[in-house]
Amino acid sequence: MSDLLERLRGRGWRMTAQRRVVAEVLNGEHVHLTADEVHARAVAKLPEISRATVYNTLGELVSLGEVLEVTTDKRAKRYDPNAHRPHHHLVCARCGAIRDVHPTGNPLADLPDAERFGFTVSDVEVTYRGLCPDCADA
Amino acid sequence: MSDLLERLRGRGWRMTAQRRVVAEVLNGEHVHLTADEVHARAVAKLPEISRATVYNTLGELVSLGEVLEVTTDKRAKRYDPNAHRPHHHLVCARCGAIRDVHPTGNPLADLPDAERFGFTVSDVEVTYRGLCPDCADA
């Protein structure tokens, strides 16, 4: 994660305690926290950090391409630090657990020209849904 | 659409003016309206219909499998009457236009067991993103 901070400093980011804490919270594999979850964990490390700053920082990280926005459900957006390896998501329909997955094949190639309606298609997002092992036992 | 109303009556739906109007509004190809858009169009036909009723009716139609919820962006959910032919979506990143698309291939087969983390995977949702013809000229 400190290389993230390096990279951001290199891009002219002013390094504040708040930004450092947000970057720390967003660290790990299969991390897909909502803004409020990020805020809650950030507050544990830096009690005065505000909601607005968390939203601002997340927005900047997204603009910089360091974090991805993921909208697996219709509720809050989730923030995904795994921006440098393309991947898709597997979501438990019951408890909401999210895993990063790397399907084979290229779904872009599966969309025939006749189905493109003249669009310039540049990206594809795949969400697998099912039940996680815990929720399947029920 | 009247076959939809038939089917619903058969399922014990009480047929009210409000429900009829909501069903009328949700009719056509490539229809993906938000709840508030449905409400606005319903009001044009039945001025006293309330927002709560539109939400209730949409929720029931979703539960009955007659309408699908689509969340292409992080804003309002959209309601899709094309529930009986499986399909995916192509979304313009600029103006939000949505088209139904039918890619070839089965993305479920592209998710190896090793990438399933013990989940029972039952469904997959694919969202293509790009620019529509109008937005590409800019």
Place this chain on the structure above:
DNA sequence: ACTTGACTTAGACAAAGTCCATTGTAGGAT
């Protein structure tokens, strides 16, 4: 140390959606 523009903050505001008590009515029973 000083300066300054970038950053943070609290709280107001907004959009999307849920919940509830009250009122109305579709459709079966009489």
Place this chain on the structure above:
DNA sequence: ATCCTACAATGGACTTTGTCTAAGTCAAGT
């Protein structure tokens, strides 16, 4: 045709998620 009642509709309060602003604070270059 009228009555009954369980189901449905309504308006408004409330919640969640997110944006915006004006005022105060501070990182970092000089």
